[in-house]
Amino acid sequence: MAPTAKPATKPAAAGSKDKKLPAVPESKLKDAKRRLTTRGSLLLRKRIIRSKVALRKRQNLIRAERYTRTYLKLQRDVIEKAREAKKSGNIYIPERPKIALVIRIRGINKVAPKVKKVLQLLRLRQINNATFVKLNKATLNMLRIAQPYITYGYPSLKTIRDLLYKRGFVKHGGRRIPITDNFVIERKLRHGYNVQCLEDMVYQLYTVGRVFKQVNNFLWPFKLNTPTGGWRKKNNHFVDGGDFGNREDKINELLQRMI
DSSP states (O other), rough: OOOOOOOOOOOOOTTOSSOOOOOOOOHHHHHHHHHHHHHHHHHHHHHHHHHHHHHHHHHHHHHHHHHHHHHHHHHHHHHHHHHHHHHHHOOOOOOOOOOEEEEEEETTTTTTTTHHHHHHHHHHHHHTTTEEEESSSSHHHHEEEEEGGGEEEEEOOOHHHHHHHHOOOOEEETTEEOOOHHHHHHHHHHHHOOOOSSSHHHHHHTTTTTTTTHHHHHHEEEEOOOOOOOOSTTTGGGGSSBBEEEEETHHHHHHHOOO
């Protein structure tokens, strides 16, 4: 009797019911659901942020233009007063400067305690550090006490702007933060002081405005280079061919060699 042939088995079809698909973790499903539900609010938030950024840029541009007109008006007033004095046969004497830029030029060797304390109050803890100082009777006495260790003068608008744009750092949370955009300034000084951009800070420093103290304290002391060509003689006064003491307007030329 001939053996009976076994029926050929068919291969299992792809996607059969016996084959199980990999399960999706429940955390993934919850995350996807959360994204779908919060997508609308996220888009709305991004749209609001973009509109605020555009608004701040327009406001900052308008402020910069207004400050430029103010600076030009101040310069024209000085020129007109000088012309009027010349016509009447007098001499025009401009008002005393309200702000000074102080630079430390010597180290801590053999520093008297009183001088050391004044340098700390001026925030000049390292050589070639620079800060702005509002000139009054108290600060003038401090500058006289620390005079052999510092040089100072009256900065121009260009010098103030160059320092802030090229060497500007601010204090935030005890850290030294570079001024990379205006929002670094806005988050600290906008509420209460109405200072939201770099040009606002330049204006407050140059004119010694209402919030000069807050703006100046917000700035980290400037760290400058040794001037190109080096110092002349640190132990002599500037009027005697040295370096320390009051340089008046000559401080601007020195700063250009140190930035």
